Amino acid sequence: MTKIRIGIMGCANIAKRMVIPAIKNLPNEFELSAISSRTSEKALKFSKFFNSQPIVGYDNLLDRGDIDAIYMPLPTGLHQEWISNALDSGKHVIVEKSFSLNYSSAQRLIELAKSKGLLLMENFMFKYHKQHQLVWRYLQNEHIGSLRLFRSQFGFPPLDSSNFRYDPKMGGGALLDAGAYSIMASRWFLGCDQKVLNSVLFIDPDRKVDIYGNVTLQSNNGIISQLSFGFDNFYQCNYEFWGAKGRIRVEKAFTPKPNEVTQIVIEKQENKTTTNISPDNHFENIFKEFHRSIIEKNHELHYKDILSQSKTLNEIREKALKIQL
Ligand SMILES: NC(=O)c1ccc[n+]([C@@H]2O[C@H](COP(=O)([O-])OP(=O)(O)OC[C@H]3O[C@@H](n4cnc5c(N)ncnc54)[C@H](OP(=O)(O)O)[C@@H]3O)[C@@H](O)[C@H]2O)c1
Incomplete structure (x- = not known):
């Protein structure tokens, strides 16, 4: 090799x-x-x-x-x-x-x-964790019936005040940081050409960056994504699909450590099951993909992914109702 x-x-x-x-x-x-x-x-x-x-x-x-x-x-x-x-x-x-x-x-x-x-390539490593492959299978089998809603939250308590995430010139703000994960997850599962229905960004007036926010997207077939993110929040890192017959919830959606067992919870009318997923190193997996894509000259897919994510983030910022804290 x-x-x-x-x-x-x-x-x-x-x-x-x-x-x-x-x-x-x-x-x-x-x-x-x-x-x-x-x-x-x-x-x-x-x-x-x-x-x-x-x-x-x-x-x-x-x-x-x-x-x-x-x-x-x-x-x-x-x-x-x-x-x-x-x-x-x-x-x-x-x-x-x-x-x-x-x-x-x-x-x-x-x-x-x-x-x-x-x-x-953009290092969205979470997509290369095997836990999501199981979710894809459940969705393809219509395990929870037809989909009604996607919801995802990624946020954490305040960072050190010197962190570049509070500097607008460095591209600071919660949308480009934590928010980008939930937005990527929605686009990955439900299609990349989603409409931005609305967005709200809460801005720190001194630092001039968004500290937390909410976004609503709509997929081509009408499914809504409710996405929330922030830097001044109780820690959350999840996504869930709500369907006609059940709910799939991934608790540690974006940042499982390489040695961490993750859980997928499925709730239906008659039962609730929790599946433990053995540890997987999504950083190694994405770097294997980076290597493969260089060797096989498979560039186009990654270019498209970057462009459509970036376009959605742009639209979210343009449409945002900006509330000063
Ligand atoms: N994929 C993931 O799981 C994941 C997780 C966390 C963060 N990230 C991303 O990784 C990047 C780094 O995040 P981090 O938390 O690791 O940050 P960090 O420790 O602050 O690292 C940023 C690095 O950028 C360099 N740098 C150059 N100019 C800088 C400037 N003006 N201000 C600050 N740093 C500057 C510094 O390296 P030198 O001083 O050595 O030159 C610094 O060590 C961010 O884009 C973040 O969104 C990704």
């Missing part, structure tokens, strides 16, 4: 906790070539920890001719600049969500990737 030589752009928390360990667990697919940071201190610390090569400055990472692909866990506000630079240097990119600040930026980046024959 052809190994992809991958470089890490930014010593992010998510890279340390989940993504670099996943990459290192895939020695047939990836060689971890180098880890870059804006500061030498972080580059050295991460590289020592992961037994890799430190590079100071993202440009110096891109200048390397012996790297095929970049994992980019930078804040969304930096994606336009650094994805564009990475593509110009001939590298495939898997980037953290949300992909871009707006739809036109996503369009420009996809056009650039297309023109260079390079892959761009």
